[in-house]
Amino acid sequence: MTSDRPVVIITGASRGIGAACARALSPKANLVLAARSDLVLESTANECSAQGAQVKTVVGDVARNETACALADRAQEAFGRIDAVIANAGILTPFGSLESCDAQAIEYALAVNIVGPTLLARATLPALRASKGRLINVSSGAGNGVIRGWATYCAAKAALNHLTRVIAADVPEVTAIAFSPGMTDTDMQAQIRDQGDKGMPSEELSFFQRTYAEGGLRDADEVGKGLAALALFAKKEWSGEYIDIADPRIAALG
Ligand SMILES: NC(=O)c1ccc[n+]([C@@H]2O[C@H](COP(=O)([O-])OP(=O)(O)OC[C@H]3O[C@@H](n4cnc5c(N)ncnc54)[C@H](OP(=O)(O)O)[C@@H]3O)[C@@H](O)[C@H]2O)c1
Numbered sequence: 185m186t187s188d189r190p191v192v193i194i195t196g197a198s199r200g201i202g203a204a205c206a207r208a209l210s211p212k213a214n215l216v217l218a219a220r221s222d223l224v225l226e227s228t229a230n231e232c233s234a235q236g237a238q239v240k241t242v243v244g245d246v247a248r249n250e251t252a253c254a255l256a257d258r259a260q261e262a263f264g265r266i267d268a269v270i271a272n273a274g275i276l277t278p279f280g281s282l283e284s285c286d287a288q289a290i291e292y293a294l295a296v297n298i299v300g301p302t303l304l305a306r307a308t309l310p311a312l313r314a315s316k317g318r319l320i321n322v323s324s325g326a327g328n329g330v331i332r333g334w335a336t337y338c339a340a341k342a343a344l345n346h347l348t349r350v351i352a353a354d355v356p357e358v359t360a361i362a363f364s365p366g367m368t369d370t371d372m373q374a375q376i377r378d379q380g381d382k383g384m385p386s387e388e389l390s391f392f393q394r395t396y397a398e399g400g401l402r403d404a405d406e407v408g409k410g411l412a413a414l415a416l417f418a419k420k421e422w423s424g425e426y427i428d429i430a431d432p433r434i435a436a437l438g
Contacts, residue, residue, distance in 0.1 A: 196273030200370035204408025247295035266311035280383025297340035352424030
């Protein structure tokens, strides 16, 4: 079916920031959504369809190249183009100093948080080049700062920031941005509060618990709207940048 709507791929779209972004885009875009939990993903897809989007889903693990290729193929088969890709899926664990972490858990976290976005960029760049589209890699303040007990996550997000810079230089047709959501009220923050004692120093853990208790987390829908605005309207001259949700340029996109 043909449509003038932009086509946006979002990973990690079953819940949290990814689902909020999908809902924010659904009145304006057609969507290809991915996550591992089929029923929860279907529920997000149904909400988006109800708001007018044509929606396709891919159930799969972003750590696998098959998922990246399936997302690119599904978008092309259904819509014949890709205008934006949002590599949002991510995991925090394992917590703890490296020598205390399970080796397979470290390998998996790196696969999800940096190998997956790299493979997704590889699979979708030809279509993004053709559409002069946007690639938004969802990063974190942890990619710039040091959070004790989060070595694998911090390293993966730092690598994601640099991957974004190199893609921006390699592929000038595409606007590539690393987006930092800030501390957002999702399952990921709940996991820090519930499981952070298994490896995070108490000062760091208290900071996250206090921020939550004081109402300092961002609302996922607000963050999802900002991410959606970047995917549709980020300016070419921003390519390669790391952009935080609090950056006034996002609010100015409307
Ligand atoms: N929340 C924050 O405070 C915060 C702060 C900075 C950065 N971030 C970043 O923002 C992004 C979204 O975080 P969130 O807070 O929305 O997390 P969340 O609530 O835990 O949701 C994570 C999403 O990613 C999906 N996902 C996780 N592992 C996956 C895998 N291996 N394959 C496919 N999908 C996978 C999950 O779905 P399934 O479980 O169904 O697969 C879910 O849809 C992440 O990249 C995170 O690092 C979050």
